[in-house]
Amino acid sequence: MTARLAATLGLLLAFAAPAFAVNPDERLADPVLEARARTLGKSLRCLVCQNQSIDDSNADLAHDLRVLVRERLTAGDSDPQVLAYLQARYGDYVLLKPPVDPATWVLWFGPGAVLLVGAGVLILRRRPVPAVPVPLSAEERARVDLLMAGTEE
Amino acid sequence: MPPEPRSGLGRRLLFLLPVAAFIGLVAVFAFGLGHDPSALKSAMIDKPAPAFSLSPILEDRPGLARADLGGKPVLVNFFASWCAPCRAEHATLTGLAAAGVPVYGIAYKDKPQDARRFLTDLGDPYQRIGLDFDGRTAIDFGVYGVPETYILDRDGRIRYRYAGALTDAVLKTEILPRLEALAQP
Numbered sequence: 074m075t076a077r078l079a080a081t082l083g084l085l086l087a088f089a090a091p092a093f094a095v096n097p098d099e100r101l102a103d104p105v106l107e108a109r110a111r112t113l114g115k116s117l118r119c120l121v122c123q124n125q126s127i128d129d130s131n132a133d134l135a136h137d138l139r140v141l142v143r144e145r146l147t148a149g150d151s152d153p154q155v156l157a158y159l160q161a162r163y164g165d166y167v168l169l170k171p172p173v174d175p176a177t178w179v180l181w182f183g184p185g186a187v188l189l190v191g192a193g194v195l196i197l198r199r200r201p202v203p204a205v206p207v208p209l210s211a212e213e214r215a216r217v218d219l220l221m222a223g224t225e226e
Numbered sequence: 227m228p229p230e231p232r233s234g235l236g237r238r239l240l241f242l243l244p245v246a247a248f249i250g251l252v253a254v255f256a257f258g259l260g261h262d263p264s265a266l267k268s269a270m271i272d273k274p275a276p277a278f279s280l281s282p283i284l285e286d287r288p289g290l291a292r293a294d295l296g297g298k299p300v301l302v303n304f305f306a307s308w309c310a311p312c313r314a315e316h317a318t319l320t321g322l323a324a325a326g327v328p329v330y331g332i333a334y335k336d337k338p339q340d341a342r343r344f345l346t347d348l349g350d351p352y353q354r355i356g357l358d359f360d361g362r363t364a365i366d367f368g369v370y371g372v373p374e375t376y377i378l379d380r381d382g383r384i385r386y387r388y389a390g391a392l393t394d395a396v397l398k399t400e401i402l403p404r405l406e407a408l409a410q411p
Contacts, residue, residue: 120370123264133335137361162368163270204239 094131099139106146112156113142118169126169263348266291268387274331275302275382276366280356283338290330290356296382299408300328301401303352304374306336307344309359310371316348322397323351327405331355334364334372345391379408 095114101107114128119135126137127142138159145155159167171177209217233393270276270307275295282289292364295302305312309335323329339359345352358364367376369388386404388396 120266134361134365135364160269162269162365163370164267165369166266166269172229211309 094135095128095139096136099136099143101147102142106143109152110143110146113152114137114219116156116169117142117159118167120163121169142152229299229403233268248326256335265389268384268397270368270376270384271306271387273384274300275384276377277365278356278358278363280358280363282351283333283336283341283355283357287350287352288354290332290354293367293384294354295328295378296380299385299405300327300330300378301405302330302332302367302376302378302380304332304334304358304367306334306367306372307340308335309372313344313391316351317371318394318397320349320351320390320399321394323353328353332363333357334369335359335361376399377404377408 095111101110112126112211115126117127117134119125119127119130119138119139121134122130125135127138141159142155145158149160156168165171165177171180173181243255269366275292277292279291280289280292288294290302301322305316319329329351331354333355336344336357336359341355341357345355356363361369364372367374367384372389375383375392379385385408386400388400392401
């Protein structure tokens with residue numbers, strides 16, 4: 074009984090793969106092309122839901138774009154060509170990973186720049202290491218003793 | 227050795243820093259309030275309209291193809307009978323057409339009989355109507371959801387895109403001024 078339960082649970086877990094929205098009827102017969110389509114699909118934004126990739130989204134437009142990506146691949150497009158095709162219609166926004174260009178420099182390099190500025194400020198403001206105290210000379214010691222004697226009343 | 231004491235001016239400027247930060251934040255928030263982050267700028271602006279050829283849905287009305295664009299500024303409106311905001315904006319479109327603005331329609335992923343009923347019920351502002359059954363023409367225009375309305379100039383280039391339901395206010399502030407500017411020789 075326990076063994077059966079374990080087997081059932083194991084089977085269920087085996088099927089608990091991430092739930093992609095790619096429908097069986099969209100898939101390509103050629104596993105190489107299909108794998109490329111999946112990689113592309115994960116890097117393309119669904120314009121309707123805006124925070125999901127077209128592979129994750131159940132929106133109609135996401136379905137259309139998945140089919141379109143597969144058509145372009147079957148027609149012999151390279152991966153960058155497929156991305157460029159969609160970028161021409163929907164702009165950089167369709168790419169989940171924004172390209173590095175002047176408009177996105179702040180996005181790409183901003184955090185590093187802030188880190189560098191912070192490190193610079195820390196280095197510039199670092200307090201000098203206190204010098205090793207020099208022991209008092211006999212003369213100074215005598216003077217201190219004299220002063221201290223005066224305060225002890 | 228103790229650190230050098232700051233000059234009076236430097237110290238006073240330091241006190242101003244939080245005030246400056248506050249003013250900066252207010253500016254960012256003020257910009258953010260008037261700015262819809264889900265509104266996307268069309269990548270097709272100033273590009274020629276894509277090639278397409280769509281069959282008609284009404285017997286007495288021609289379909290729509292790329293060759294029909296150009297010659298004069300026109301509106302191209304993507305609509306669907308199943309889309310509620312399209313119903314909401316339809317009166318605005320019929321009013322615009324009655325005022326003499328050429329409006330072309332593209333029925334997005336619609337059944338011809340449904341689109342026909344939609345037009346019978348709500349009025350028909352379109353001089354030409356094409357049926358984009360598989361939504362490919364819409365993708366070529368960069369449509370991400372109906373309704374969307376495009377302004378095309380006399381060279382058949384896309385000059386403006388409005389995503390969402392048109393209202394009289396949008397017509398007044400966005401659509402009509404652009405059409406007038408494009409109508410200038």
